Amino acid sequence: MVLEGKKRQVKFLYWEDCQSHDEALARLKKVLREDNINAEVEVIRIQTDEEARELRFIGSPTILVDGKDIQPPTTSRYGLVCRAYFLEDGRVSPLPSETMIRAAFKKRP
Amino acid sequence: MANIKVGDRAPDFTLTGVDDKAHSLNDYRERKVVVIFSCNHCPYVRAWEDRMIAIQADYLARGVQLIAINSNDADKYPEDSFENMKMRAKEKSFNFPYLRDKDQKVARSYGAQRTPEVFLFDRNFILRYHGAIDDNYDEPKAVKTPYLRNALDAVLSGKTIRVAETQPVGCTVKWKTN
Numbered sequence: 631m632v633l634e635g636k637k638r639q640v641k642f643l644y645w646e647d648c649q650s651h652d653e654a655l656a657r658l659k660k661v662l663r664e665d666n667i668n669a670e671v672e673v674i675r676i677q678t679d680e681e682a683r684e685l686r687f688i689g690s691p692t693i694l695v696d697g698k699d700i701q702p703p704t705t706s707r708y709g710l711v712c713r714a715y716f717l718e719d720g721r722v723s724p725l726p727s728e729t730m731i732r733a734a735f736k737k738r739p
Numbered sequence: 740m741a742n743i744k745v746g747d748r749a750p751d752f753t754l755t756g757v758d759d760k761a762h763s764l765n766d767y768r769e770r771k772v773v774v775i776f777s778c779n780h781c782p783y784v785r786a787w788e789d790r791m792i793a794i795q796a797d798y799l800a801r802g803v804q805l806i807a808i809n810s811n812d813a814d815k816y817p818e819d820s821f822e823n824m825k826m827r828a829k830e831k832s833f834n835f836p837y838l839r840d841k842d843q844k845v846a847r848s849y850g851a852q853r854t855p856e857v858f859l860f861d862r863n864f865i866l867r868y869h870g871a872i873d874d875n876y877d878e879p880k881a882v883k884t885p886y887l888r889n890a891l892d893a894v895l896s897g898k899t900i901r902v903a904e905t906q907p908v909g910c911t912v913k914w915k916t917n
Binding site: 653711712714721724725 | 785786839876908910911
């Protein structure tokens with residue numbers, strides 16, 4: 631399979647106590663596979679409030695594509711919390727949608 | 740792990756609601772009470788909130804009463820303050836009491852660990868179901884097993900609940916550290 635485009639740098643940051651991280655990572659990988667996206671994914675487990683502050687982690691899960699959050703942060707509070715995603719249909723979810731993930735890769739690196 | 744198991748009696752409580760009134764468990768005797776440990780900030784609660792409202796609306800006439808309780812530390816999580824609880828209840832038109840467990844005693848007495856976490860009691864305040872609202876926090880249309888609704892239907896018809904215990908899914912209860 632030929633992967634398309636310049637290699638994208640992806641960081642997947644998560645906190646173990648927030649149960650959506652497995653599903654979120656699976657969604658990310660599904661988008662990469664289905665859209666043939668050339669990407670390197672680094673999975674980072676955040677374990678302490680200090681790590682959260684150092685990495686500016688606003689909640690789990692967080693996906694950064696070439697350094698940019700797939701959903702612009704609405705807070706500057708860093709810590710071990712679950713993150714709310716505001717979906718296209720107006721709902722709130724602990725998971726980013728595939729649409730949101732795809733849109734992040736359509737932006738120029 | 741919950742402090743009470745299926746078959747145990749509900750620990751009593753008296754807490755202040757967003758209506759600024761005291762609410763005791765005993766106020767709801769003769770009803771089937773659904774205690775849901777909840778809060779403002781948790782995205783799992785926010786994903787399930789509309790379903791909680793719908794369940795209360797659908798089952799009110801059959802003598803079911805939902806009661807949401809927020810036990811989170813509002814110093815560390817200011818979004819969960821009592822004032823913000825009042826705003827959320829008004830914004831979402833909550834059709835059930837939303838109570839503040841400031842000293843976290845009620846959460847400890849129930850052994851609640853997650854938000855949301857459901858405890859369904861029958862009219863004798865005996866625990867009949869404990870766990871999650873349904874099996875899909877993300878997509879309401881993709882729910883395959885509506886655990887709480889199924890449990891309510893069973894209790895209301897005098898039948899055995901097929902699935903009386905599920906793993907609650909959500910944010911951890913935010914405990915005070917001092």
